[in-house]
Amino acid sequence: MTPDLTTKIKHLEFRNPVAVAxxxxxxxxxYASYMDYEQLGAIITKTITVQPRQGNPMxxxxxTVGGMLNAIGLQxxxxxxxxxxxxxxxxxxxxxxxxNIAGESLDDFRxxxxxxxxxxxxxxAIEINLSCPNVEVGGATFMRKKERILSVxxxxxxxxxxxxFAKLSPELGDLNExxxxxxxxxxxxxxxxxxxxxxxxxxxxxxxxxxxKTGGLSGPAIRPVALRYVYEIKKAYKIPVIASGGIxxxxxxxxxxxxxxxxxxxxxxxxIDPHATGNILxxxxxxxxxxxxxxxDDLRGTLIDIDQ
Amino acid sequence: MVNQFVTVLENRKVNGQFYKLIFRCRxxxxxxxxxxxxxxxxxxxxxxxxxxxxxxxxxxxxxIEILYEVLGRGTALLANKxxxxxxxxxxxxxxxxxxxxxxxxxxxxGGGIGVPPLVFLGERTVVDYFLIGAKSYKEVLPAxxxxxxxxxxxxxxxxxxxxAKGYVTGLLEQLLRKESPQSLFIQTCGPRPMVQAVMExxxxxxxxxxxxxxxxxxxxxxxxxxxxxETREGWVPSCTHGPVFAFKELR
Numbered sequence: 001m002t003p004d005l006t007t008k009i010k011h012l013e014f015r016n017p018v019a020v021a022x023x024x025x026x027x028x029x030x031y032a033s034y035m036d037y038e039q040l041g042a043i044i045t046k047t048i049t050v051q052p053r054q055g056n057p058m059x060x061x062x063x064t065v066g067g068m069l070n071a072i073g074l075q076x077x078x079x080x081x082x083x084x085x086x087x088x089x090x091x092x093x094x095x096x097x098x099x100n101i102a103g104e105s106l107d108d109f110r111x112x113x114x115x116x117x118x119x120x121x122x123x124x125a126i127e128i129n130l131s132c133p134n135v136e137v138g139g140a141t142f143m144r145k146k147e148r149i150l151s152v153x154x155x156x157x158x159x160x161x162x163x164x165f166a167k168l169s170p171e172l173g174d175l176n177e178x179x180x181x182x183x184x185x186x187x188x189x190x191x192x193x194x195x196x197x198x199x200x201x202x203x204x205x206x207x208x209x210x211x212x213k214t215g216g217l218s219g220p221a222i223r224p225v226a227l228r229y230v231y232e233i234k235k236a237y238k239i240p241v242i243a244s245g246g247i248x249x250x251x252x253x254x255x256x257x258x259x260x261x262x263x264x265x266x267x268x269x270x271x272i273d274p275h276a277t278g279n280i281l282x283x284x285x286x287x288x289x290x291x292x293x294x295x296x297d298d299l300r301g302t303l304i305d306i307d308q
Numbered sequence: 309m310v311n312q313f314v315t316v317l318e319n320r321k322v323n324g325q326f327y328k329l330i331f332r333c334r335x336x337x338x339x340x341x342x343x344x345x346x347x348x349x350x351x352x353x354x355x356x357x358x359x360x361x362x363x364x365x366x367x368x369x370x371x372i373e374i375l376y377e378v379l380g381r382g383t384a385l386l387a388n389k390x391x392x393x394x395x396x397x398x399x400x401x402x403x404x405x406x407x408x409x410x411x412x413x414x415x416x417x418g419g420g421i422g423v424p425p426l427v428f429l430g431e432r433t434v435v436d437y438f439l440i441g442a443k444s445y446k447e448v449l450p451a452x453x454x455x456x457x458x459x460x461x462x463x464x465x466x467x468x469x470x471x472a473k474g475y476v477t478g479l480l481e482q483l484l485r486k487e488s489p490q491s492l493f494i495q496t497c498g499p500r501p502m503v504q505a506v507m508e509x510x511x512x513x514x515x516x517x518x519x520x521x522x523x524x525x526x527x528x529x530x531x532x533x534x535x536x537x538e539t540r541e542g543w544v545p546s547c548t549h550g551p552v553f554a555f556k557e558l559r
Contacts, residue, residue, distance in 0.1 A: 026531035061534030
């Protein structure tokens with residue numbers, strides 16, 4: 001018998017909990033020749049902004065132990081291109097599409113939310129990027145002011161009843177407190193966590209490895225930190241969580257599911273192996289069979305204390 | 309597209325500087341074109357973590373050859389791979405070199421570890437001249453490695469230990485004295501200062517051509533936007549829009 005991995009968040013149903021994290025899966029068909037998009041639980045797009053953005057100077061990525069730093073700077077072709085070129089592509093794919101958005105002003109967020117609200121046949125949810133470490137305006141530094149985060153969420157909420165996730169990073173401050181405030185503001189779920197700001201140095205050239213000097217650290221190096229946040233937030237609040245942070249294997253994904261994650265978003269692993277999501281899904285199914293778990297809901301959040 | 313494990317058939321030094329890796333992969337060999345690349349996962353490990361892009365050096369039947377230089381930890385580990393060990397390969401990726409240049413004379417200009425994709429191109433097309441720049445004799449490929457190239461091969465070394473002394477651009481300028489620019493098409497790959505100098509020479513004389521650019525990459529499929537190159541149309545990922553660009557596409 002195939003274990004039932006169906007995951008529900010509000011009225012939205014996902015056939016399994018394995019999603020792809022924003023920024024690691026492109027905005028359209030980048031991985032389509034390697035995998036079947038309909039096998040995924042959800043697709044979260046790379047961040048879309050109202051105006052096109054050319055992003056940061058090169059070099060933008062660098063490898064680190066168990067991860068990588070990136071400072072792409074939200075390069076994207078803007079909202080208009082997304083509507084004209086990307087939406088028609090996803091119209092044919094049944095996997096729920098979650099569109100990640102960022103803005104430089106409240107007006108940007110208002111336009112994005114209002115516009116996407118008109119595409120409910122394709123766009124199933126919004127993820128607000130409140131925590132990009134690599135952009136000045138609209139990034140994690142800018143959002144550090146609690147009032148700004150809250151007003152962004154409030155604005156989006158006013159413009160759409162699409163399920164709305166807020167993507168957070170510990171860079172923003174006390175996540176427990178912020179989560180509580182966002183929930184009060186009407187957010188439907190949280191995405192935990194975005195990359196952690198880091199740095200690397202080329203000792204031969206005695207220079208920064210990234211032109212932006214700092215970048216967002218992703219990959220298995222950040223997994224224990226991300227796991228802790230998912231655990232703490234799930235323990236404190238009854239709020240759906242999309243967990244991300246270094247998920248490379250099924251066992252990584254299961255750690256997040258055991259602490260209560262609703263969806264697990266595979267990110268950097270896609271760069272190493274386009275088959276990562278498929279392998280993770282198979283591994284979760286194997287695990288459920290091994291422990292005779294009929295429904296993923298029977299497993300989710302069932303973490304127990306160590307026997308004394 | 310291929311994303312699978314392959315077995316190392318051969319992996320050894322071919323001269324004082326470069327290694328040759330050979331593995332078998334029918335699907336990859338069938339579709340690989342000169343200038344395209346394979347994203348190679350040396351080890352399934354967290355350190356080094358990412359794949360490494362390598363241009364195709366040659367395909368023979370279902371055998372694939374990669375020529376590489378040990379430059380960092382990834383290539384150092386690759387150099388230690390023994391016959392029978394596994395690697396994971398993904399590709400073929402990117403856009404390769406133009407194979408039809410109509411009535412023009414094809415001139416290939418390669419430098420250092422930028423030579424391999426041009427060897428592949430030179431074996432699959434007819435070239436008039438293949439100019440190769442090397443630091444010294446250590447980097448010069450054994451004659452049999454170039455025996456399948458259809459065209460005249462000229463070497464230059466920085467220290468004069470083989471061929472002409474000086475940069476490969478010297479050979480190019482010499483050649484251009486006797487050719488009319490409109491009749492030529494240059495295809496180049498090599499260290500950034502070298503390809504920039506080649507493009508500058510081409511621009512001054514109005515010669516068309518293509519360059520293969522080498523950027524640090526992560527995904528190889530245009531998803532991460534980590535390897536972008538500035539073109540007339542903006543910043544585009546070199547893994548999908550390149551790595552081969554027409555001179556006129558670049559600013």
